[in-house]
Amino acid sequence: MLDDLPLGFSAGAVACAFKKEGRDDLGIIFSDRPCTLAAMFTKNIFCAAPVQVCKQILAAGGDVRAIIANSGQANACTGEQGLNNCHHIQREAAAMLGIRANEILLISTGVIGAQFDMGKWDKNLPLLAKSPGSRDAEGFTRAIMTTDAFPKFASRDVDLSGGSVRLTVMAKGAGMICPNMATMLCVAITDALVPRVEWQRMFEQAVNNTFNRVTVDGDTSTNDTILGLANGASGVAAATSADYDLLSQALTEILAKTAYMLVQDGEGASKVLHITVEGAKNDGDAALAARSVGNSQLVKTAIYGGDANWGRIINAVGYSGVSANPDEVGLYLCGIERFRKGQPVNDDMEEELARQLRKKDVEIRIILGSGPGKSGLLASDLGHEYVTLNSDYRS
Amino acid sequence: MLDDLPLGFSAGAVACAFKKEGRDDLGIIFSDRPCTLAAMFTKNIFCAAPVQVCKQILAAGGDVRAIIANSGQANACTGEQGLNNCHHIQREAAAMLGIRANEILLISTGVIGAQFDMGKWDKNLPLLAKSPGSRDAEGFTRAIMTTDAFPKFASRDVDLSGGSVRLTVMAKGAGMICPNMATMLCVAITDALVPRVEWQRMFEQAVNNTFNRVTVDGDTSTNDTILGLANGASGVAAATSADYDLLSQALTEILAKTAYMLVQDGEGASKVLHITVEGAKNDGDAALAARSVGNSQLVKTAIYGGDANWGRIINAVGYSGVSANPDEVGLYLCGIERFRKGQPVNDDMEEELARQLRKKDVEIRIILGSGPGKSGLLASDLGHEYVTLNSDYRS
Numbered sequence: 126m127l128d129d130l131p132l133g134f135s136a137g138a139v140a141c142a143f144k145k146e147g148r149d150d151l152g153i154i155f156s157d158r159p160c161t162l163a164a165m166f167t168k169n170i171f172c173a174a175p176v177q178v179c180k181q182i183l184a185a186g187g188d189v190r191a192i193i194a195n196s197g198q199a200n201a202c203t204g205e206q207g208l209n210n211c212h213h214i215q216r217e218a219a220a221m222l223g224i225r226a227n228e229i230l231l232i233s234t235g236v237i238g239a240q241f242d243m244g245k246w247d248k249n250l251p252l253l254a255k256s257p258g259s260r261d262a263e264g265f266t267r268a269i270m271t272t273d274a275f276p277k278f279a280s281r282d283v284d285l286s287g288g289s290v291r292l293t294v295m296a297k298g299a300g301m302i303c304p305n306m307a308t309m310l311c312v313a314i315t316d317a318l319v320p321r322v323e324w325q326r327m328f329e330q331a332v333n334n335t336f337n338r339v340t341v342d343g344d345t346s347t348n349d350t351i352l353g354l355a356n357g358a359s360g361v362a363a364a365t366s367a368d369y370d371l372l373s374q375a376l377t378e379i380l381a382k383t384a385y386m387l388v389q390d391g392e393g394a395s396k397v398l399h400i401t402v403e404g405a406k407n408d409g410d411a412a413l414a415a416r417s418v419g420n421s422q423l424v425k426t427a428i429y430g431g432d433a434n435w436g437r438i439i440n441a442v443g444y445s446g447v448s449a450n451p452d453e454v455g456l457y458l459c460g461i462e463r464f465r466k467g468q469p470v471n472d473d474m475e476e477e478l479a480r481q482l483r484k485k486d487v488e489i490r491i492i493l494g495s496g497p498g499k500s501g502l503l504a505s506d507l508g509h510e511y512v513t514l515n516s517d518y519r520s
Numbered sequence: 521m522l523d524d525l526p527l528g529f530s531a532g533a534v535a536c537a538f539k540k541e542g543r544d545d546l547g548i549i550f551s552d553r554p555c556t557l558a559a560m561f562t563k564n565i566f567c568a569a570p571v572q573v574c575k576q577i578l579a580a581g582g583d584v585r586a587i588i589a590n591s592g593q594a595n596a597c598t599g600e601q602g603l604n605n606c607h608h609i610q611r612e613a614a615a616m617l618g619i620r621a622n623e624i625l626l627i628s629t630g631v632i633g634a635q636f637d638m639g640k641w642d643k644n645l646p647l648l649a650k651s652p653g654s655r656d657a658e659g660f661t662r663a664i665m666t667t668d669a670f671p672k673f674a675s676r677d678v679d680l681s682g683g684s685v686r687l688t689v690m691a692k693g694a695g696m697i698c699p700n701m702a703t704m705l706c707v708a709i710t711d712a713l714v715p716r717v718e719w720q721r722m723f724e725q726a727v728n729n730t731f732n733r734v735t736v737d738g739d740t741s742t743n744d745t746i747l748g749l750a751n752g753a754s755g756v757a758a759a760t761s762a763d764y765d766l767l768s769q770a771l772t773e774i775l776a777k778t779a780y781m782l783v784q785d786g787e788g789a790s791k792v793l794h795i796t797v798e799g800a801k802n803d804g805d806a807a808l809a810a811r812s813v814g815n816s817q818l819v820k821t822a823i824y825g826g827d828a829n830w831g832r833i834i835n836a837v838g839y840s841g842v843s844a845n846p847d848e849v850g851l852y853l854c855g856i857e858r859f860r861k862g863q864p865v866n867d868d869m870e871e872e873l874a875r876q877l878r879k880k881d882v883e884i885r886i887i888l889g890s891g892p893g894k895s896g897l898l899a900s901d902l903g904h905e906y907v908t909l910n911s912d913y914r915s
Contacts, residue, residue, distance in 0.1 A: 167839075168839065169835065169838035169839045170837075170838045170839075170842075170844060170846055171834055171835065171837070171838035171846050171849075172838075199831070201831065201835075202831055202834050202859065202862070202863075202864065203863065203864065204847075204861075204862045204863035204864075205863070206863070236829070236831060237829075237831025237832065237834065237835055238830060238831035238834065238858075238859070238864050239831075239864070239867075240864070346835060347831075347834075347835055347838060422817070422902075422906070422910070423910055426906070426907050426910035426911045427910065427911065429907065429911045430910070430911025431911075432911065434631070434632075435633060436594070436596065436597055436631060436632025436633035436634075436742075437632065439566055439597050439632065439633065439742075440564065440566065440596075440597075440632055440741060440742050442565075442566070443564035443565045443566035443567075443742060444562075444563065444564045444565075447565075449565060451565055451566050451597075452599070454566075463633075464597065464633070466599075467597070467599045468597075468598065468599030468600070468601070469597060469598065469599075469633050469634070469635070472634075507817075507907060508907055508911070509904050509907050509908070511817070511821070511907075512821050512824065512902065512903055512904045512906075512907060513904070515817070515818055515821035515822065515825070516821045516822065516824045516825025516826075516827065516903070
């Protein structure tokens with residue numbers, strides 16, 4: 126059963142009608158034993174109350190037992206009352222679950238700037254506390270969906286020196302998605318036993334190479350959180366440097382798969398842009414150019430319309446702030462060279478390009494000719510559906 | 521006749537079918553005597569061939585006599601051939617107009633990355649050279665429109681110490697509009713006599729306070745150019761510092777009016793967002809926050825939908841990179857305070873806000889509480905029409 130959670134973990138979900146009736150919008154991940162925590166958070170200065178709570182737990186360095194997640198309300202920009210509501214939820218749930226309040230992590234997603242409806246929380250927490258039992262990743266994932274078109278989860282087994290362990294990732298995210306870090310909630314759990322410092326390090330490395338390299342709309346949200354819980358229930362420890370490498374690689378691969386799903390499900394998106402920049406002065410410059418292209422409304426709408434208007438890509442490179450000599454810059458679109466050393470080439474390939482642009486995955490390769498720097502980015506296109514979804518998100 | 525050009529200037533236009541049949545797409549502004557030139561250009565590193573030509577003329581410091589402007593083809597990312605085509609056009613037109621090649625400025629707008637169709641230019645330049653005669657600002661303005669819904673021009677008279685002079689501004693721009701500088705072509709002409717250094721200085725100041733404070737889609741184009749021509753045909757000189765102040769103020773006011781028209785006509789835009797940021801650490805920080813809000817797709821779609829989803833505004837401030845203490849930040853939307861010192865206020869004003877958001881002009885006032893810095897920005901909203909226009913711009 127590939128979608129089974131790692132050993133020692135169970136999940137549950139209930140419907141609270143935080144935003145809409147009749148669908149699960151409150152979920153829990155519960156571990157039968159203490160977990161080592163790794164985590165990364167949004168860089169938005171208005172980080173939501175639940176993000177502040179998780180940051181404190183991470184800083185304290187203790188073990189954790191549960192994650193409670195809700196959709197429909199972000200509990201962001203809610204000041205002291207928002208924080209007090211988090212602490213109330215932790216206390217109540219802790220008593221019901223028989224664990225400590227500071228062993229419970231909170232993550233939230235939804236409308237910014239509204240206080241929690243605590244009546245709904247108080248009514249549903251007892252049901253939530255009784256809900257864990259499922260070993261399936263999908264139920265929890267569905268409870269944290271907002272504008273997501275499909276639930277995003279993946280599992281894989283990793284053979285370490287001492288035996289096999291499992292990694293499961295469950296994520297939400299469709300809009301407000303931009304690097305630093307990709308706007309979303311994400312939970313990665315494993316039954317491997319991993320030392321805290323190494324777990325955090327492999328987490329940060331994996332996130333920087335995956336979630337921090339995607340963009341849907343350039344908006345970085347108040348609630349971005351990625352949590353990693355390792356509970357050791359498999360009895361298998363990541364003990365050698367070869368084990369670390371294996372687990373680290375598996376984590377990067379599974380997060381990359383999830384990050385792709387995020388972009389694929391970008392709000393109103395029909396295509397995934399695979400942007401690579403090479404020959405930049407340095408990696409930072411390459412990332413700057415890639416983001417400028419990936420966030421350009423004009424590039425995104427052109428790709429949406431299947432229009433090979435490659436000049437807009439060069440234009441976005443040109444205002445990105447990157448250092449480059451225009452006479453050295455080149456561009457391949459869908460594998461076809463259209464710009465070489467500052468001049469258009471292959472004008473006769475327009476029809477072939479139009480054919481290529483009908484595909485779901487679009488490759489954009491930019492050559493700057495200024496140095497060894499390179500970077501990549503996954504981006505969504507921009508269509509009518511994005512506007513429809515976001516012009517009446519709250520109503 | 522308020523739309524008459526300043527003395528000594530005349531305009532003309534012809535239809536070349538650069539992109540579509542049957543509408544004027546090549547225009548000329550001609551002065552019967554030499555003009556002092558002021559100019560500002562795009563900061564995009566891929567500045568178009570005509571921008572390179574204008575930059576050289578400005579740097580040489582000589583006088584100019586004419587501006588030739590086309591729509592339909594940007595002549596950007598066209599390398600050496602693009603530049604050669606510009607020089608060919610200057611030479612041919614100079615011979616026909618009886619002036620020198622380096623007295624002719626060129627501005628272009630349209631699709632990036634295609635070479636000029638020189639056959640069409642050679643066929644139509646003789647007609648263009650004979651076309652000046654009109655004293656009306658509208659014809660030339662129509663010739664430089666691309667996705668513009670209406671022509672953008674304005675005139676006003678200014679009473680200087682020695683008599684009255686006229687200022688006329690003609691502009692195009694609807695998409696690829698972002699500060700540094702607002703993507704567009706703009707020509708400002710006057711029959712005042714102004715010393716070169718003062719003319720350039722008042723120009724830069726006026727542009728920084730107007731065109732550099734608007735955004736439609738965050739894309740800064742390869743072709744942005746603003747040209748100022750002062751020919752002295754009124755016989756009135758800007759001679760005193762009071763004259764400079766009067767002319768400078770009039771220039772700022774008329775460019776502000778034109779900049780507002782640009783945003784009002786933002787591609788697919790239905791509303792104009794008037795964003796002000798105050799209490800920033802410094803003016804630069806204030807501008808950073810304002811641009812982040814003005815370029816946020818989520819803010820722009822919410823306003824388009826008439827949804828008072830103010831949390832998205834705070835969110836955009838939060839990831840702008842601005843330094844601020846979240847507990848000091850406040851927000852007024854349409855004059856109604858919704859966020860004060862990090863907490864939501866006036867939750868009961870939602871209905872009134874929804875009513876206010878039906879208006880064409882939407883005021884967003886952000887208070888950072890960190891210092892004396894302030895800045896303003898005009899931004900368009902983002903609707904279905906933007907996607908429609910830009911997903912099939914070339915076809």
